[in-house]
Amino acid sequence: MAFLDGLMGNASEISAAEIQKEYSHLLSSSERVHKAYKLIRDMFIFTDKRLIMVDKQGMTGKKVEYHSYPYKSITHFSIETSGHFDLDAELKFWVSGNPAPIQKQFNKNLNIYELQSILAEFVLK
Numbered sequence: 079m080a081f082l083d084g085l086m087g088n089a090s091e092i093s094a095a096e097i098q099k100e101y102s103h104l105l106s107s108s109e110r111v112h113k114a115y116k117l118i119r120d121m122f123i124f125t126d127k128r129l130i131m132v133d134k135q136g137m138t139g140k141k142v143e144y145h146s147y148p149y150k151s152i153t154h155f156s157i158e159t160s161g162h163f164d165l166d167a168e169l170k171f172w173v174s175g176n177p178a179p180i181q182k183q184f185n186k187n188l189n190i191y192e193l194q195s196i197l198a199e200f201v202l203k
Contacts, residue, residue: 092116097123113196124196147173149200157194160186169193
């Protein structure tokens, strides 16, 4: 079902421990992964210090671009819950210096309020 969700533009949650190990080369020695989500090949990772967006490119996905957003650079964020006809929940966040939001969609099974809580915990420090 995760693959089907990916095709429909939805992200699914993956193990934080698995991501901690797999992406240890990107993390500082004291940085810990709290939540991670995958969208087909791309991924976004919530650590205790920043949000990391992983963008796999090309047919093989061997070329990878990593975007790192320190929580202090996130100026505001919003969530949109799923409805009767719109089954996707959505997270948007804005980064200082960029007027356009960064957006990600989730299937209705994901607790969007939990995601908002994670952002609030780190952004509002």
